[in-house]
Each structure stands twice: as structure tokens, then as C-alpha cells.
Amino acid sequence: MAGKKRRFGRVRKLPSGRYQARYLGPDGIDRPAPHTFETTRDADDWLAEQQTALRRGDWTDPDAGAINFEKYAMQWVAERDLAATTDELYRRLLRLHVLPTFGGLDLDEISPPAVRSWRAERRKATGATTVAKSYRLLKAILQTAVDDEAIRRNPCRIQGAGKESAPERPVATVAQVDALADAIGPRWRLMVYLAAYGPARPEEQAAMRRPDVDLDTPGVWVRKAEPELTTGRRVEGDTKSEAGRRFMVLPAFMARDLRRHLDWYAEKASDGLLFVGEKGKPFRRSTFGRKWRKARAAVGLPDEFRFYDLRHTGHTLATRSGATLKDTMVRAGQSTEKAALIYQHSDHERQREVAAGLDRLVQSEREKASGTQRARRP
16 A cells, blocks of 8 residues: 655555554665554654654664674774773673673663663672773773764763772881881892882883983883783883883982892893893793782781782872872872873972982881880890
């Protein structure tokens, strides 16, 4: 039966008695409704909605979202110029937490209720921080799909779901830092001190070489970072931010440890690595991790205290020694573009003053501890 002519679209009655609606899209393709209608009025209402969307510029190709999410997500990751560690993190989050639920769906099949159910299930199965990271990744991918006009709206609409509320990190005392340095052994003690009093990130220490050390100041240049992926492969690259490339002026008491480490443990070549294992190879995260856990247990620190927390210890002690927020940001190499403008005024001379303050604080704490021990002796 021929359909009744309308100013927009067409409606025809099917042999089943139901009605089919279709219209000519702006792309020149004849677009049928995704389902049939019980009455002509229902069909007319659907056509009116499509016409309104066209007039408002809200119309999207109904077939645009028919793209497999897994394929789209993996292409999304591949097209970004990500640091190796970020690329690895995104792929792991997708593999373990996102794709098992959404991998088999098309983009336009992912709905707000489906996202809410997925997040609720993940919160029961894993940590809140991992769930927040996974949600942010899913939301970012689907926002790109919106920008690509593959879907009309982002189904990730849960207020605050991407925020992380990490607990306050623990802080070690000067005595505990010394005890960790002793317990981890002479080959690795400098790593403990650089993490606490630099403060240097593990991946920054992995890239340090002999020419980076200044025994006169004393201090160490941070020029690169070499994070280790879960596969064991080291990736040479830039520091975490522009501010990460810096000269760390160290407390004077570390001069002895620096000199001793260069003489005894650093790679012998003129451009040799500062930290290598017993066999002369770049240290592995797994091997160092075992030594760290043993040292931590020997000192009596909780399992939650990570090697990375020595940086937090360094921040706290530097502040106690008189460093301003600007100074601690420069020492730690933490900065966004906005922060760089704020913290750029902490110059080299000021960093010497901060390091001297750290030196006085550490020496004072050591003297107090030594005096207490002498007083306890019979």
C-alpha cells in the first residue's frame, strides 16, 4: 500500500497491520525507523522528532554508533602519544576492568544504566582507586566518540565517579630513613637517601649516570627517566614533566655516600649507570622490591609504606627545615604549566639553603637519637 505523502518523511502500512516510517537524511540516505509503530500517529510523532533534530542541528547518523567498543577503544589508545607507562596502564585497565563488560557492545549500546551497573560491580571486586581510573578512561574514550559524532551523549554521567580519594601517605622519621638505608645494604643505601632527601623518583634514579653527580655541591642532575614496564622492559624517556629535569642540591651529609657509591658500586664506564645490580646489570624492579620489603620489615614499617613514600617523607622534612611550598615543588620536580609559573622563583641558591636546612635537621635528629641511646646504657 502506497504511503501517505507528507511534508517530511513517509509512512506506510505493512501487511502485518503495523506502520513503517522513513525519511531522507541530510546525507542523502533513506532512513527507516529502527522499529515499526502501532498507529500512524506514533509514526508521525517519530518523524516529527527527527525533523526537530535536523532543524536544531542535533541529528546524528543512527549508524554512526554501530562501531565495536573494543575496536574503538584500542584505536583510541594507539592514536595518542602516550608515555610508555601510561600506555601500559590504559591497556591493562581496559583488559582487566572495561572490556570484559563493554568489549562486545557497539558504542551506541552503552547506556547510563549499563555504566552505573558496571561501576557498582567493579567497586565490589577491586579497589576504589582502580575503579576511579577505569571510569575516567571509559569516560574519556566515550567523550571522543561524542566529538566524533558517533554517539550523541556520553553515557558516563556519575557525579564524582572519576575522583580518587587516596589515604594520606605515611611519613618516616630521620631515624627510620637511616635504618632503611642500613638494612637495605650498602649497594642500595644511596637510593634510599636520594628518594628521601632529593627527592628523586625511582624511574629517575634508574636513569642516573656518573656525569650527573656533582660531588662538590653535592648534588645530582635529573635529566631523564627510565621506568620499567611490567614486562621487565626499560623505557628511556623524558621526566614526568618539564619541571622534572632539575638539579637536586643534596644535604651535605650525603657527600660521603655519593663518593663511596661512585667508587664502589656505580658502573665503571665514564658514562656508567649510577645504580646497577650485583652482576653489573641495570637493577630490576622485582629484585629491588624484594630487598625493599625485607628492609622495611626489619625496620618495622607497615606494609603500606612504599619506597615511593620516601618522597613524601622528603617533602615533609624539607618543609620542617624551612622550605617554602615553592622550594619543595622545585626539589620534587612536580609542576604543571600553571604550577611552573608559580614555582619558578625558587632558584639554585635557594635550593642550596633548603639542602643546608635538611642537613641541619637530619644531623640534629641523629644527635638526639645518639644521645638517647647513650643515656639508656647502664
